[in-house]
Amino acid sequence: MDKWRVVVEDNCPAPLGLAVDEALIDFVSRGAPPTLHLYTFKPAVIVGRFQDVHSEVDVEECRSLGIDINRRTTGGGAIFMSEGCLGLAFVAPLSLLNVGGEPDAIFATFGNILARGLRDLGLPASYRPKNDIEVGGRKIAGIGSDLEHESILLFHASTLVDFDADLMLRLLKLPSIKIADKAIASFKDRITTVRKECGPVPMEAVRQAIIAAFSERFGVKFSRERLTNAELKVIQHLAESKYGKDEWVYLVQAPKRTGQAAFKTPAGLIRVSVATVKGTISSLLVHGDFFASEQDVFALEAALKWKPLIKKSIQAALEAVNSPLLARIGTEQLAEAIYSAGMNSEEVHSRRKCRT
Secondary structure (H helix, E strand, O other), X not given: OOEEEEEEEEXXXXXXXXXXXXXXHHHHHOOOOOEEXXXXXXXXXXXXXXXXXXXXXXXXXXHHHXXXXXXXXXXXXXXXXXXXXXXXXEEEEHHHOOOOOXXXXXXXXXXXXXXXXXXXXXXXXXXXXXXXXXXXXXXXEEEEEEOOOOOEEEEEEEEEOOOOHHHHHHHEOOOHHHHOOOOOOOHHHHEOOHHHHHOOOOXXXXXXXXXXXXXXHHOOEEEEOOOOHHHHHHHHHHHHHHHOOHHHHOOOOOOOOOXXXXXXXXXXXXXXXXXXXXXXXXXXXXEEOOOOOHHHHHHHHHHHOOOEOOHHHHHHHHHOOOOHHHHHHOHHHHHHHHHHHHHOOHHHHHHHHHHO
C-alpha cells in the first residue's frame, strides 16, 4: 500500500497557510508524495479567486477587529476561517486519482469523501452539488479546486467544527440572492457545525475521520510528517512575496464608474461590472463565487472590450468564445447581465442627464 503524507498545523497565519497550499502543487509536481494539509487559521476572511473584496467583505469591520483578509487560488465564495474551522488542502497528480479532470467529477468525488468522514463521526452528511456538504439541509462544509493545472490537483475544503455565525455576518456582505431559492429565513439558518450536531467533538477526531476517509477511498496509508526545511523556505518566500501583499489580496477590483449586475447560475453567483465610453464597453469584470480557470474568465472579458453596448452585439461576441464557464452559466443570461450593468454605468447615466 502506498504512503502519502499528512501535514497538520494549528493557528496558522492566513498568508502562510495559503502559501503552503500553493507551494504543494510545485512540490508534488517535482516528486513529493501526495499531501493532505489539515489546518486551522488565525481569524481571517478568505475570498475566492474571482471575488472583489469590497463587494464581498466589510473591510472596515475586519480592520477594526484586527481580522486578516486574504485570497485563495481556488474559486468559490468568501469564508470566515478561525480556530473552529478546519481547513483542508489535498494535492496530488490527477493520474494517481482516477477522478478525471472535469470540475463536477472532482467535486463529487471529494465531496463524497469528506461527507464519508463526517458520517463516521455520526453526522448524516451528504454532498450537495455544486460545492456543499450538508447535514439536514444545512451547510457544514464547502469545497473547491484549482483549475489552473492540468496534471496536478489542488482540492480545498473548509469544515465547520465550531463557528461564530454572528461574527461572520458582521464581516461578510452576503447577498440575499444566494438563498432566494431556499425556504430559509437567514444565513444563520443555512449553516450548522460538527459540535452543534454531535456535541464537543475534538478537532483531532475530525481530522482523523477525514484522513481515514481519504485513505479508504484511494487505498493508501497516510503518514503524519512535517514540511522539510527546504519546503518551508519556499513557502515563507511565497507568503511574503504574494499572500502578504495587497496586490494579491485586492487583485480583483471592479473598474471605476461601473454599473453592476448579478445573477445566480448553476456555476455560482456571477457578478459583472461594466464601464462604458460613448456607448461602448471600455472595461468589464466578471467576478463572483464561481469556479473556473483564469484563462476562461479573461477570454470572456477580452471578448467584450470595446464592443457596442447593444444586446445583440454582446450576445454575438459571447457566442464566438469557446468557454467552459459560459457553457455552464448561459450566454443569454450573461449577455443580459452585461447589458444591464452597462446601462447602469456612470457614463450612460451622465448622457441621460444631459439629454434631459
